Amino acid sequence: MPATMRDVAARAGVSVKTVSNFFNGYPYMREETRARIGAAVEELDYRVNVSARSLRRGSSGMISLIVPELDQAYFAELAQEVIDAAAPLGLTVLVETTSYLRERELDALSGVHRQLIDGAIFDPLALGPDDAPDLARSLPLVIIGERQFEGLADHVLIADEEVARRVVEHLLEIGRRRILLLGAGSPGTHTAVLRRRGSVAALARAGLTPDEALFVEVDGWNRDAGARATARALESGLRFDAVFGFNDALALGAQWELLERGIAVPGDVAVAGVDDTRDARFAHPTLTTMSPGRAQIARLAVELLARRISEPTAPDGFVSVTADFELIVRDSTRSPASLASLDRRPPRQKDGLR
Amino acid sequence: MPATMRDVAARAGVSVKTVSNFFNGYPYMREETRARIGAAVEELDYRVNVSARSLRRGSSGMISLIVPELDQAYFAELAQEVIDAAAPLGLTVLVETTSYLRERELDALSGVHRQLIDGAIFDPLALGPDDAPDLARSLPLVIIGERQFEGLADHVLIADEEVARRVVEHLLEIGRRRILLLGAGSPGTHTAVLRRRGSVAALARAGLTPDEALFVEVDGWNRDAGARATARALESGLRFDAVFGFNDALALGAQWELLERGIAVPGDVAVAGVDDTRDARFAHPTLTTMSPGRAQIARLAVELLARRISEPTAPDGFVSVTADFELIVRDSTRSPASLASLDRRPPRQKDGLR
DNA sequence: TTGTAGGCGTTATCAT
DNA sequence: ATGATAACGCCTACAA
Numbered sequence: 172m173p174a175t176m177r178d179v180a181a182r183a184g185v186s187v188k189t190v191s192n193f194f195n196g197y198p199y200m201r202e203e204t205r206a207r208i209g210a211a212v213e214e215l216d217y218r219v220n221v222s223a224r225s226l227r228r229g230s231s232g233m234i235s236l237i238v239p240e241l242d243q244a245y246f247a248e249l250a251q252e253v254i255d256a257a258a259p260l261g262l263t264v265l266v267e268t269t270s271y272l273r274e275r276e277l278d279a280l281s282g283v284h285r286q287l288i289d290g291a292i293f294d295p296l297a298l299g300p301d302d303a304p305d306l307a308r309s310l311p312l313v314i315i316g317e318r319q320f321e322g323l324a325d326h327v328l329i330a331d332e333e334v335a336r337r338v339v340e341h342l343l344e345i346g347r348r349r350i351l352l353l354g355a356g357s358p359g360t361h362t363a364v365l366r367r368r369g370s371v372a373a374l375a376r377a378g379l380t381p382d383e384a385l386f387v388e389v390d391g392w393n394r395d396a397g398a399r400a401t402a403r404a405l406e407s408g409l410r411f412d413a414v415f416g417f418n419d420a421l422a423l424g425a426q427w428e429l430l431e432r433g434i435a436v437p438g439d440v441a442v443a444g445v446d447d448t449r450d451a452r453f454a455h456p457t458l459t460t461m462s463p464g465r466a467q468i469a470r471l472a473v474e475l476l477a478r479r480i481s482e483p484t485a486p487d488g489f490v491s492v493t494a495d496f497e498l499i500v501r502d503s504t505r506s507p508a509s510l511a512s513l514d515r516r517p518p519r520q521k522d523g524l525r
Numbered sequence: 526m527p528a529t530m531r532d533v534a535a536r537a538g539v540s541v542k543t544v545s546n547f548f549n550g551y552p553y554m555r556e557e558t559r560a561r562i563g564a565a566v567e568e569l570d571y572r573v574n575v576s577a578r579s580l581r582r583g584s585s586g587m588i589s590l591i592v593p594e595l596d597q598a599y600f601a602e603l604a605q606e607v608i609d610a611a612a613p614l615g616l617t618v619l620v621e622t623t624s625y626l627r628e629r630e631l632d633a634l635s636g637v638h639r640q641l642i643d644g645a646i647f648d649p650l651a652l653g654p655d656d657a658p659d660l661a662r663s664l665p666l667v668i669i670g671e672r673q674f675e676g677l678a679d680h681v682l683i684a685d686e687e688v689a690r691r692v693v694e695h696l697l698e699i700g701r702r703r704i705l706l707l708g709a710g711s712p713g714t715h716t717a718v719l720r721r722r723g724s725v726a727a728l729a730r731a732g733l734t735p736d737e738a739l740f741v742e743v744d745g746w747n748r749d750a751g752a753r754a755t756a757r758a759l760e761s762g763l764r765f766d767a768v769f770g771f772n773d774a775l776a777l778g779a780q781w782e783l784l785e786r787g788i789a790v791p792g793d794v795a796v797a798g799v800d801d802t803r804d805a806r807f808a809h810p811t812l813t814t815m816s817p818g819r820a821q822i823a824r825l826a827v828e829l830l831a832r833r834i835s836e837p838t839a840p841d842g843f844v845s846v847t848a849d850f851e852l853i854v855r856d857s858t859r860s861p862a863s864l865a866s867l868d869r870r871p872p873r874q875k876d877g878l879r
Numbered sequence: 880t881t882g883t884a885g886g887c888g889t890t891a892t893c894a895t
Numbered sequence: 896a897t898g899a900t901a902a903c904g905c906c907t908a909c910a911a
Binding site for chain 2: 173216218219220221222223225226231240241242244247248250251254255263264265266268281282283284285286287394398423424426427430431449450453454455
C-alpha cells in the first residue's frame, strides 16, 4: 500500500500527468503547483515505482557489471569505481559475479536480467572466440581489458603488451636477468598472451634469450595460485632473481611464498605485478606494480556504455579506447641501498619493547 | 522489440496464461504443450520481462546489500558471500555503497530503490540511535553486526564482546602484557564499544589494570588508519608488546607500520585482528585473527530476510541470531620458537639466487 | 488443462 | 501549464 502517483495527484489537487512531470524535470510548471506536489510527496512519503517506470519507458537506468568474483581486490576495487562513476549519470550498477564460469558469463549477458538492464560492462575471463556471436547480439556492451572481441562491442583496453614490457624493462634496469614470468605458461586469456609477448619483447631488446622454463603456468590469477606456482618453481630447482606476476595477486602470492622460505625480497628476488591494488601498497615490502588507471577505466567504460545506450543504433563500428598506465616503483624492486637512501621515514629503531 | 509472452503464445498456439504457467512452474500441463512452448521460447529468444512481472506481483526478487565500500576486503568478501547465498533462493543482490555517509545509508533504505527491492541486508556504520524511527518503518530488513537497533529489525550478530575477550586472552596467554587496542579510543560504533569492553574484561580477569593510553583512537577501520595510529603511538613514545586491531585492516596497517620501522612481528610486538579476511592469510607474517564465520553470517542474513519478506506481517518481535566465531592463530602471535617447531614446510633455504 | 479480462503504476500522446 | 486516456508486459481471478 505505498502511495502511488494517483494518490499524490489527488492530494495535491492536480492530475497524474503533472506529478509525473514533476518527477521528470519538466520545466513548464507554476511554482505554486510544484510546491503543492512537493508537499504531497513529503506527506505521503511517496517514491516513484521503478518497475512501472521501467515497464513504460522500456529502460531501467540499471547497468550490470560482470566480473568473476569480488574476493579479488582488483575486481572489488573496479566495482567500487564503476559504481561511483555510474551514480552521477543516474545509473545504478548491478554487480554480477560469474566465478570464472563460461555458462555464468553467458547468463549474465542474456539471462533473466537481460530485460532488466540497459547495458553491461563486462570483464570476460571465460568466454572464448566461439562465443563471439552470442556477445554481438546481446545488448549495449562495453568490454574491459580483454581485446579478443574487438569489433563486436565498445572496448576499454589496457595496453597489455606495453605494460608488460615496461615492467620487465624495469626489472632489467635494476640488474635482474632471470625473471620468472608468472602467468606466461600456456596462457588462457588473450591478456596473458599479450603480457607474455610484451615481456619477451623487453628481453629481446636487452639481447636476452628468453628461457622457456621461466614461463610459468598458474591455475588462477590469485594469491594462492601465485604462491603455489612459485613453490613449484623453487622446488624444481629453478633459479631466478626476479618475479613478474601478471597481476598483483600473483605477485603477492609469489612474494609471500618467497618470504615464507626465507628468501629476501628484493635482496634475493625482486617482485613486481600489475594492477596497483591497495594490497600492493600494504604488502611488506611494498610491491612495485603497474597502475592501469582503474578509475579512468571505470569512467571510460561507464561513459561509453551510457553513450551506446542512448544512441540506439550503433553508428557502425565500435570504439576502443586505451587507458593510461604508470609504473609505480616500490620497495619490492628497490635495492636495499637505494631503499635506505630513499627512505623518508625517521631512523629505524627498535621500539615497542616487551 | 523483444518478444513478449503474447508472441510466444501465438507461436506455440496456446494462450498467454499457459505461457505464464510455463514460466512459473505450474505443474498441470501436457508434456506436449510444454515442449511447444519451450521451442517457441527458444526460437524467439524470449525472456520474461522482470519489470512487468515486478509491477504486477508487487515484488521484484531483488534485495539490496548496504555496505560502506567494496574497497575493504571485509565488505567485498561479505558481498560475495551474500550474492552466493541469495542465488539459490532466486534472489538478486543489489550492492549499495554508502561511503560511511549517514545520508547515503538513509537513502539506500528509503530512496528511489525502496520500491524496487523486496528487502535489505544492512551493515550500518554511520546511522545513530536518532535514526531508529527511519529504520523501523523502512522495509524488510536484516541488520548485520551492529546491535544498537535490536528490536527494530532482525539481526545477525557478532559476539563482539566475547570475540575481543578471546583475542586479548590469547595475547595474554602468549605472555604479552601491554596491548595496544586499535579502535578502542573514543569508539564511534557500538561494535567498538563492545570490543573495547571485551578487551577490558580479559585484562581484568588476568588481574591487569588497563592503561588508558593504550586505547588508541583511529580515523577509520582501514589499513591506512591502522598504520597512522600505530605510527602516532610509537612516536609518542608509547611502549607496547602487542597490538589488537579491532578489525583485520587495522591490524594489518599496524603490522605494516611496525615492519617498516624494523620492529619485529611477533618478536617485538605480536599482532592480531578480527574478520579473517583473505588478506590476513597472505600477510607476512600471517595474521592471527578471529573468524566471524562470514559465510554463515551471509547465509543467516539472507535466510532471515527471505523469511521476513514472505511473512508480510512480522509476528511481532524480531529475531537476533549470533554467528559462531573461531580464533585462527597464525604467525603474527607465534613465538619464534613455536613458529619453528610448528612449521610444516620444508626447511628454509636460500634459493632463487642472482 | 487452458483461455479471457482486467489492472498493477507510470509515461506518451494529444488536447485544452 | 495541465488534464484525460491509452498503452507497457505480466499475473490473478474466474471460467470453461
